[in-house]
Amino acid sequence: MPLFGVEADAGAGVARGVRSAGASVGSVGLAGGAMSGVRPPLPGMCVLASGSSGNCSAVWVGDERDDGSSGASSGDAAGFGGTRLGDSRVGDSLDARRGLVLIDLGLSPRRTRTRLESIGLALELTGSVLITHLDSDHCHPGWCSERPKLPAGCEVFVPRRSRDRAKAMNLNAGRFHSFDGPFRTRIGLEASPILMGHDHHGCAAFRLTTARERAWARANGRGSAGTGIGYATDLGRATPALIAHLREVSVLAIESNYCPTLQLASDRSEALKRRIMGGRGHLSNEECLEAIRAIQPRDHVVLLHLSQECNCPHLVASLHEGADYPLTISSQEEATRWVRWGRAEM
Numbered sequence: 111m112p113l114f115g116v117e118a119d120a121g122a123g124v125a126r127g128v129r130s131a132g133a134s135v136g137s138v139g140l141a142g143g144a145m146s147g148v149r150p151p152l153p154g155m156c157v158l159a160s161g162s163s164g165n166c167s168a169v170w171v172g173d174e175r176d177d178g179s180s181g182a183s184s185g186d187a188a189g190f191g192g193t194r195l196g197d198s199r200v201g202d203s204l205d206a207r208r209g210l211v212l213i214d215l216g217l218s219p220r221r222t223r224t225r226l227e228s229i230g231l232a233l234e235l236t237g238s239v240l241i242t243h244l245d246s247d248h249c250h251p252g253w254c255s256e257r258p259k260l261p262a263g264c265e266v267f268v269p270r271r272s273r274d275r276a277k278a279m280n281l282n283a284g285r286f287h288s289f290d291g292p293f294r295t296r297i298g299l300e301a302s303p304i305l306m307g308h309d310h311h312g313c314a315a316f317r318l319t320t321a322r323e324r325a326w327a328r329a330n331g332r333g334s335a336g337t338g339i340g341y342a343t344d345l346g347r348a349t350p351a352l353i354a355h356l357r358e359v360s361v362l363a364i365e366s367n368y369c370p371t372l373q374l375a376s377d378r379s380e381a382l383k384r385r386i387m388g389g390r391g392h393l394s395n396e397e398c399l400e401a402i403r404a405i406q407p408r409d410h411v412v413l414l415h416l417s418q419e420c421n422c423p424h425l426v427a428s429l430h431e432g433a434d435y436p437l438t439i440s441s442q443e444e445a446t447r448w449v450r451w452g453r454a455e456m
């Protein structure tokens with residue numbers, strides 16, 4: 111049954127290629143498949159934009175509430191936002207319809223709003239924001255001011271290692287939480303972070319699971335296989351720890367930043383090339399492919415952060431030809447299709 115641009119196969123729980131995507135080829139969907147005016151399936155993700163000019167993804171969890179049954183909410187609430195992590199009673203007093211979680215704020219507030227509207231969502235639905243790191247392509251200066259641009263009560267989470275920098279930047283008028291372990295958003299999305307060695311401050315990759323997925327896994331005596339979104343960008347390297355952390359997620363969103371041949375042939379400085387390719391920068395297309403093979407995502411792969419100068423979506427698509435997963439390639443210019451995650455029977 112076609113669901114908002116994604117076909118869910120009830121038997122295998124596999125999201126297949128999208129007929130309605132503007133530039134889809136077989137099971138590969140390039141950006142531009144988002145349908146406007148409709149809310150996504152539950153739960154789903156859509157990359158609003160990805161690349162060195164700005165990264166932001168939308169994760170829609172709807173009005174699912176925290177079931178309070180997993181005790182893994184050990185993140186550090188820095189106290190700026192006034193809510194305690196994992197405390198569903200706090201969520202009760204807030205707008206329970208705010209089922210939109212944003213990963214990174216790399217677009218300006220105005221562009222974020224416009225891009226969200228292009229997929230039928232309002233910025234006001236944002237209940238939580240997860241920041242991977244504070245580079246300007248992941249945290250636009252427009253979100254750092256005395257007057258918060260996010261809806262009142264929206265919780266913002268930054269890696270603990272970036273806390274001082276976020277304070278100095280005045281991110282969300284200083285209202286944010288920091289984390290260095292698993293935490294839960296008020297809507298019940300559990301974020302399990304792992305810190306990667308990107309540049310000086312590092313970058314968080316996440317495994318995200320909903321309360322419904324966790325309840326389903328418990329009821330069926332399953333582990334985490336086939337559940338959650340893995341979100342991994344600006345990685346440097348795909349380490350064994352990252353691979354173990356994201357293994358067998360339902361949907362894997364991972365960077366495929368550059369083609370080494372195009373990178374070496376570009377007129378970028380040698381220092382920049384070294385920074386990108388030296389293990390604390392970005393993943394090449396081949397390193398990304400290797401990581402996907404090791405992680406073995408169950409349902410869908412979304413590629414992030416393609417370099418506009420040193421990569422090409424068609425080249426990337428050809429590298430994944432014949433793969434047993436549907437593929438979505440994000441872009442800077444337009445939102446991707448919605449990608450459902452989790453098993454159909456959940």
Ligand SMILES: [Zn+2]
Binds near residue numbers: 161245248
């Ligand atoms: Zn980046």
